[in-house]
Amino acid sequence: MIARHSAFRMWLLCTWILALAAAVATAQPGATVPLTIQSSERSATYPIAEEVVFTIKPVPNAGSVDLNQVVATVTRDGWEKLTTPRLARAGDAVEVRFTPRTPGWYLCEASPSADSKLAARAGVVVEPDKIAPSVAAPDDLDNFWNDRRTALAAMSSKPELTPVEVADSDIECFSIELPCPQTKPVRGYFAQPKNAALRSRPAILYVRAAGVSGDWCKATPQHAASLAKRYGAIAVDINAHGMLNGQPPEYYQDLEQGELRNYWAQGNDNRDTFYFVGMYVRLLRAIEFIAGCDTWDGKHLVTTGESQGGGQALAAAGLDKRVSAVVAIVPAMCDFTGPVINRAGGWPQPVGRDVESWGARKVIEAVRYCDNVHLAKRSQAETLIFVGLVDTTCPPPGIIATYNNLPDKKWILLYPHKAHNGLPEEDLWLGDISTQQDLFIRGHFER
Numbered sequence: 370m371i372a373r374h375s376a377f378r379m380w381l382l383c384t385w386i387l388a389l390a391a392a393v394a395t396a397q398p399g400a401t402v403p404l405t406i407q408s409s410e411r412s413a414t415y416p417i418a419e420e421v422v423f424t425i426k427p428v429p430n431a432g433s434v435d436l437n438q439v440v441a442t443v444t445r446d447g448w449e450k451l452t453t454p455r456l457a458r459a460g461d462a463v464e465v466r467f468t469p470r471t472p473g474w475y476l477c478e479a480s481p482s483a484d485s486k487l488a489a490r491a492g493v494v495v496e497p498d499k500i501a502p503s504v505a506a507p508d509d510l511d512n513f514w515n516d517r518r519t520a521l522a523a524m525s526s527k528p529e530l531t532p533v534e535v536a537d538s539d540i541e542c543f544s545i546e547l548p549c550p551q552t553k554p555v556r557g558y559f560a561q562p563k564n565a566a567l568r569s570r571p572a573i574l575y576v577r578a579a580g581v582s583g584d585w586c587k588a589t590p591q592h593a594a595s596l597a598k599r600y601g602a603i604a605v606d607i608n609a610h611g612m613l614n615g616q617p618p619e620y621y622q623d624l625e626q627g628e629l630r631n632y633w634a635q636g637n638d639n640r641d642t643f644y645f646v647g648m649y650v651r652l653l654r655a656i657e658f659i660a661g662c663d664t665w666d667g668k669h670l671v672t673t674g675e676s677q678g679g680g681q682a683l684a685a686a687g688l689d690k691r692v693s694a695v696v697a698i699v700p701a702m703c704d705f706t707g708p709v710i711n712r713a714g715g716w717p718q719p720v721g722r723d724v725e726s727w728g729a730r731k732v733i734e735a736v737r738y739c740d741n742v743h744l745a746k747r748s749q750a751e752t753l754i755f756v757g758l759v760d761t762t763c764p765p766p767g768i769i770a771t772y773n774n775l776p777d778k779k780w781i782l783l784y785p786h787k788a789h790n791g792l793p794e795e796d797l798w799l800g801d802i803s804t805q806q807d808l809f810i811r812g813h814f815e816r
Contacts, residue, residue, distance in 0.1 A: 403431040404439070404479050405795065406491035406786075413493045413758055413785040415469065421493055423465040423477040434481050441465045441479040447713030447764045451475075472496035473712065474758065474765045491785050491795075492758025492765065500769045503710045504733065506743035513640065513738050514688060517650055520550040521657070528658060530559070535594040539563055542590045542597075544614050545605070547654045552647030553611025555655050557588035560597035560604045561664060571669030571814045572603040572659045574685065574692075576652070579633070579677035579701065579716070581610065581625035588614065599807075600814060602669075603662055607655055609677070610648070633717035638731040645702065645739040652685040660691055669693050669814050672750075673806065676716070676763060676789065677701045679754075680741055683771065686752070687744025694813040695752040696806050699760055699789055704742040704767025706733050715740070715767035742767060745774035752779045753809045755802055757787030780809075 409422040425441060427434040436458060443451045443465065454467040465477055476492045494500070507513070529546040541563045547555035561570060573596050580586045588606040596604035608614065610629055612621065636642030652672075659665055671694045672682035679700030686692040707714035709724050719736050723729045737743060752775050756765050765783075772781050782805070786795040792802060 402487045402489045403428050403434050403481055404487075404489040406477055406479055406489045407795070408477075408491055408493045408785060410493065411785075413491075413783050414497055415493055415495045417472060417496045417499075418468060418470065420466055420468045421475065421495070423479075423491060424459070425463040425465065425479045425489070426461065436461075436463050438482040439463045439479055440483050441477060443467060444476045444478070445469075445471070446473045446707070446711070446766050447476070447761055448708075448711050469495040472499035474500075474769075476759060490759040490788075493785065494758065494765060494769065494783065497769050497783075498773060500766055500773060502742040502770050502774065503704055503706045503708075503712065503714075503767075504737065506740075506746075507640075507734075507737050510738060510743060511747075517646070518653065521650065521653055524548060524550045526654065526657060526661075533558065533590045535560070535590050537594055537598055540594045540597050542594050544590070545658070547651075547658055549611070549647070549650050549654050552650050555607055555651045555658070556611050556614055557605060557607035557655075558590045558593035558614070559658075560590070560593035560606075561662075562597060562601055565664040567663050568666050570601065570603050570662075570664045570666055572662070572665050572671070573600060573605070573810070574652075574655055574659060574670065574672045574682075575604065575606045576672065576674040576678040576681035576685070577607070577609040578675050579609070581612075581629045581632070582618065582621035586610075587612070587621070600810065602814070603659060603665055605655055605659055607651065611651055634719065636735075637719045638728065638735055640735040640738045643735050643739055648681065649684050649688060649739060652681055653688055656685060656689045656691055671696065671810055671813060673697070673810070675699060679763075680716075683741045683748070683752070684739070684744055686748040686750035687741065688747070690747075690749050692748070692750045694810070695748070695750045696809055697752065698755045698802060698806070699757050699763045699787075700741065700754065700768055700771070701763050702739065702741050703763070703771040705736040705740050707764070707767055709733065712766050713761070713764040715742075716763045742771045742774060745771045748775055750776075750778075751813060753806070754779070754781045755805075756781060756783050757789060758783055758785050759787060760789045762789040 443454045478488045531544040533542045535542045542560040545559045586609040593604045593606040635644040672685040673696040674682045675698040679697035680702030701716035703715035708720045784796040786793045
């Protein structure tokens with residue numbers, strides 16, 4: 370049955386090639402849930418109308434489990450629980466069987482009993498190449514972003530560079546501030562090998578995950594310097610929101626409780642005021658800065674990040690063709706409008722189950738201008754995406770729809786048991802994410 374689906378076969382091939390490329394992984398803490406779930410297809414991808422079987426077993430040495438008390442559900446696209454799955458004992462396991470009739474993401478959750486709060490989870494995708502954007506792109510999407518480029522060009526881009534000491538004497542590092550129109554400046558750190566020759570270095574733009582006061586939201590000179598050293602590259606690490614560099618914790622906590630409280634929802638009913646417009650403008654300015662470095666080789670510019678950072682990495686490539694490669698780990702901002710077709714939307718999930726009211730329609734119209742599912746078609750970058758098939762923060766369908774809209778040089782790796790954070794033991798056979806990220810970047814820089 371799989372042999373009849375050539376695009377589907379390519380999905381399987383991508384999964385297995387990436388898995389074999391990085392077989393070394395680090396051990397993770399043991400599971401606390403006394404059950405495990407495995408799908409009958411280890412790649413977690415199925416053609417339509419083929420029966421899916423989830424096998425639920427007790428975890429060895431995790432205490433006794435009465436399999437007759439196990440309860441399980443299957444949810445489609447993070448939206449509705451299926452009524453068709455059949456649950457039955459099969460020796461020392463419980464099997465959950467169903468035959469999907471529509472493409473999508475199917476999540477199985479199993480608990481030791483109906484009153485247990487513990488749950489094991491595993492996900493699969495059916496006909497992933499058939500998962501499409503939930504709504505059409507705006508007709509004036511390119512004009513909208515051309516207006517922002519024009520505003521950037523009209524404003525002085527002269528950077529403020531302040532030298533910063535780092536431990537590695539072979540690396541020079543600077544605190545940077547780059548002005549942007551109608552939004553906060555780009556702020557972060559720029560590092561590169563000392564005495565680099567003209568047009569000799571690739572570049573990396575590292576963009577940050579969601580939040581305000583957490584360490585993961587803030588650029589550091591140490592991180593910029595480590596990237597510059599590791600890859601012999603220009604490295605730019607920018608703060609999540611154009612925040613000031615190196616401030617006391619109270620500064621970031623005040624922003625989190627004040628100006629940037631629930632930033633992800635700010636202005637989301639108007640395309641001009643939606644918070645992510647300003648964030649994306651900063652991406653354009655950061656790329657412009659890199660392109661203006663006389664040490665940049667003019668060819669290799671990688672954007673990379675996780676969650677909100679992964680979403681920014683994809684957006685940067687969709688907005689600027691100088692981005693040559695992307696690594697996006699569980700990326701956000703992919704198909705915001707999923708609920709329009711009864712599936713979970715991409716983080717920050719600005720659209721709920723109400724898609725008909727006047728207010729909801731305004732949001733649906735506005736957020737499309739920052740949606741990676743539409744920007745992806747404009748990318749020319751080689752792209753590697755990591756997806757967790759139990760991730761309800763950045764649900765798989767929107768990420769997969771975004772992947773499907775990318776140009777040909779693309780790879781995706783689906784982790785059947787991965788939630789938004791971490792990497793579970795069951796998925797170690799696929800390889801460590803950071804190892805595969807490193808292999809991809811090094812391979813790109815060598816081409």
